[in-house]
Amino acid sequence: MKLWSNSASPFARKARIVIRELGLEARIEELDTVVSPVNPNTELAQRNPLMKIPALTLDDGATLYDSRVICEYLNELNPGSPCFPRPLDARYAALRGQALADGILDAAVLVRYETAVRPEALRWQEWIDGQKRKVYLALDVLEAETATSEEPFDIGWIGAACVAGYLDFRFPAWDWRSGRPRLSAWYERVCERRSVAETMPR
Numbered sequence: 001m002k003l004w005s006n007s008a009s010p011f012a013r014k015a016r017i018v019i020r021e022l023g024l025e026a027r028i029e030e031l032d033t034v035v036s037p038v039n040p041n042t043e044l045a046q047r048n049p050l051m052k053i054p055a056l057t058l059d060d061g062a063t064l065y066d067s068r069v070i071c072e073y074l075n076e077l078n079p080g081s082p083c084f085p086r087p088l089d090a091r092y093a094a095l096r097g098q099a100l101a102d103g104i105l106d107a108a109v110l111v112r113y114e115t116a117v118r119p120e121a122l123r124w125q126e127w128i129d130g131q132k133r134k135v136y137l138a139l140d141v142l143e144a145e146t147a148t149s150e151e152p153f154d155i156g157w158i159g160a161a162c163v164a165g166y167l168d169f170r171f172p173a174w175d176w177r178s179g180r181p182r183l184s185a186w187y188e189r190v191c192e193r194r195s196v197a198e199t200m201p202r
């Protein structure tokens with residue numbers, strides 16, 4: 001299988017962490033893929049009309065997207081995996097955690113495009129502030145929900161690790177650790193996992 005991804009993308013990182021957590025590295029080649037909302041990647045477009053990463057091309061040639069679908073598919077290859085717990089309460093807590101993390105990433109990636117891609121004269125500060133507000137409010141929920149243990153490292157907390165790594169990478173000045181000691185300490189511990197250490201954004 002081939003994962004269309006790159007080392008900067010936090011959404012692709014979700015899939016790259018799940019691959020490592022489940023020991024699927026030998027079955028999946030990671031293709032370094034350039035994407036931009038304004039410069040279409042025509043090769044990727046043949047597989048994913050949204051031209052976003054991650055996308056996963058299966059051995060039969062079909063392609064899956066987006067990160068949520070890909071991570072669930074990977075989980076099915078190793079059904080006992082704790083990434084998507086089986087008991088209903090734990091599963092929906094993990095899925096809600098994933099939605100929270102994805103929502104933070106959506107907002108942060110929009111700010112990234114607004115500030116790095118959109119011409120300066122067209123930027124809209126109130127809109128940037130609105131996205132940042134979502135990020136900070138959601139980080140406060142993560143702080144409140146952070147466990148003292150790094151387990152379970154389910155899809156919700158995998159997403160949270162991708163959030164922390166992306167904010168460090170693209171928005172160090174936002175200082176997400178400030179006032180969030182539990183989340184900061186949790187992330188420091190989680191960075192020791194091989195799956196997280198090997199997929200640090202670059």
Ligand SMILES: N[C@@H](CCC(=O)N[C@@H](CS)C(=O)NCC(=O)O)C(=O)O
Nearest residue numbers: 009011035036037052053054066067
């Ligand atoms: N909901 C999607 C979001 C994926 C996404 O936004 N990926 C970004 C890279 S981090 C992308 O491909 N952007 C290119 C574009 O917006 O055209 C997912 O979970 O996979």
